[in-house]
Amino acid sequence: MNSEIALFVFIPFCKIKCTYCDFNAYANLARVMEPYADAVAQEISDCRLQIADLTAKSLYFGGGTPSLVPVAQIEKILRACESRFAFAPGIEITLEANPATADETKLRAYRALGINRLSIGVQSFDDATLRRLNRGHTVADAIEMFELARRAGFDNINLDFIFGLPLQTLADWRATLRRAIALAPEHLSLYALKVEEHTGLEHQIARGKYPKPDDDLAADMYELAEEMLDTAGYAQYEISNWTRSVGVGNWKLDVGRQSNIQLPTSNFQSRHNLTYWHNEPYLGFGAGAHSFFERARFWNVLSPVEYIEKITRGESAMADREEINRELEIAETMFLGLRLNEGIAFENFAQRFGEDARVRYAKEIEELKEMGLIEMSDARVWLTPRGRLLSNEVFWRFLP
Template identity: 40%
Template sequence: MSRPIAVYVHIPFCTVKCGYCDFNAYAGMDALKPAYLEALLAEIRANAPLLEGRTIASVGFGGGTPGELPAAHIATVLDALRNTAPFAPGAEVTLEVNPGTSSPAHLNALRAAGVTRLSIGAQSFDPAELAFLDRIHSPEATAATVAAARAAGFTSVSLDLMYGLPGQPLERWLATVRAALALQPDHLSLYALTIEPGTPLARRVERGEVTPADPDLTADMYEAASDLLETAGFEQYELSNWARPGHQSRHNRAYWTDADYLALGAGAHGYLAGERYANIDHPRAYIDAVACNAPRGPRPALAAVTTPPHPAHVADWLALRLRLLEGFSPREFEARWSLSLEAAAGPVLADAEAAGLLERSPRVRLTRRGRLLHGELAARLLAHLDRTLPRAAPAAR
């Protein structure tokens, strides 16, 4: 019986790289796109042994802006994957697009190519906030993109929104959420703006030109948006994600549930059999590495491989499972790690329960307050497990 696997395809091209972005993304590299497509196809062929006996459950195109690639390129990549391993019935294929840069004809072609789900980078419905974020679209462009996606036949459309912007009042954030809801998306992802070191935005903060948002106000924004979305019929299923029934991101669940996912493209990160790995970042270096190494076999653009120490691996599992509102059962933990949950993490979990951060009957899952402090709890779990677990204990799969 074949085992499911997810596939992540990184497309590093952007029209403009936003000042807050620290992703592996590059503007002004359109001339590389044909060679990049050929490198992706060669990488798929080289990775064929890793897909033997597997069924592709989902494909996620991220970036960068995958919508920057011609739809014919996306179709070619999907065809190459289908020719390498079977797709599961109803496999989810998600692709990220930006408003204003995807025409109705382009969206029609993406749907015909086999993309089943669109994630649209709206970020805000306030023109001044969009300008601050270096976004090149307008609120009207977002509405037009959603309408064009529906006309193209997309039945699962997600919007990304950002909160916790410098100077952003609560009511302006809620106006963005209401504007998004008015477009009747099937899924919403809400992300707090983070000031990433080395970005243009971080340098503006260092120069005193921008003051980061107050953390308490940012938490209020999160909770108020949660209330709005719940009233509108959305179910929160992960810390940053809400969906209408039947529209959870199946691809992203692979990241949160310890599932294998194959990485393709410059800077793509993968996870196979407990081993994390990353491809070379720069598109030109990636293209050259694939051309040189693809005849030798799998992972021709490999930059790094990491097998986490046992305590960190267990802590990662716990932290990722706690991102899901469904949490996990002690039996699931024990089946994965051949460890008693109480013996491994009991003291930390008991303290968190006493503080009102999580509940443990019957499943271990965060409370609403705990969702705001997930990062702190994850750090405490790692510190505890690092003291109490052997670094090289075997992990059962």
């Protein structure tokens, strides 16, 4: 049986830079969009890794703003992937989109290319909040893009939101959730704000323009989201991700106390992101893109211009490489897997590493159970609702 791998393509271009963003994204490099697409396609074609027996289960165009670049450049990169990798039947192909780039013709072209999942960065359904974030779009733009995507044939749409934002109230967040639920997307991603260093938002907070994030309020917002989405029929399958279930309705992990638990599946869970949470191999292409393959992590140079120059000269764009030893791989598999509501299945862990997680981490598991942060059955271990709120308190304990 062929091994599966996930593919990631980074598109670093944006119309404007959001105040909270610390991604490797640029608002002033439109002039290099075409040579960048050429370089990414070339990097994919020149891939010399042992991939002959690998099947691509997902392809993810992330950014930046992939929906900003011309369709022809997305097509060029996608065709390079098709030529270099065997695509699994029904491969999930995701493209991230900003509502400011809403265009029905472009969306229909994406569907015609085989892109079957759209991830729209809405962030908030409050115009004042969007202006504070320098998002460059309105609530109306976001709703329009969603409706255009539906008309274009997208039946697998994710909406991204951030909570704990400057001056955002619990009532604001409730209103955003209500509008999101009313649209009935297949998938929702809700992320707590993290103020990153050297961002516009960090400087604004330092100057006193906005207060520091309130962790208690953010926790209230998270719990509100859990409650509202549960009531609306969305199943949480990861700390920050919810999906509409297919054929199984809503579900709880309380039944996980039994060893014969059968967890529901959904056609709308992000297959690409599940690769990360299962700590499985993936290959990244483009400026700053990261890969994890054959127990090594490696990543490309950050600058799109430098990246283009290196690829054009026939050089590797790799900036650095880190060998992942067995101890680190085990630790990362534990804390990444615990992000999922299903948690870590002991049988899968034993098959992969040849040992029992309950024995290896007996002390950590017992401490976390006493703290009310995890639960365990005969078959698996998973985070409690309190554990999801305090997940970092769990994860650091598994670091080597």
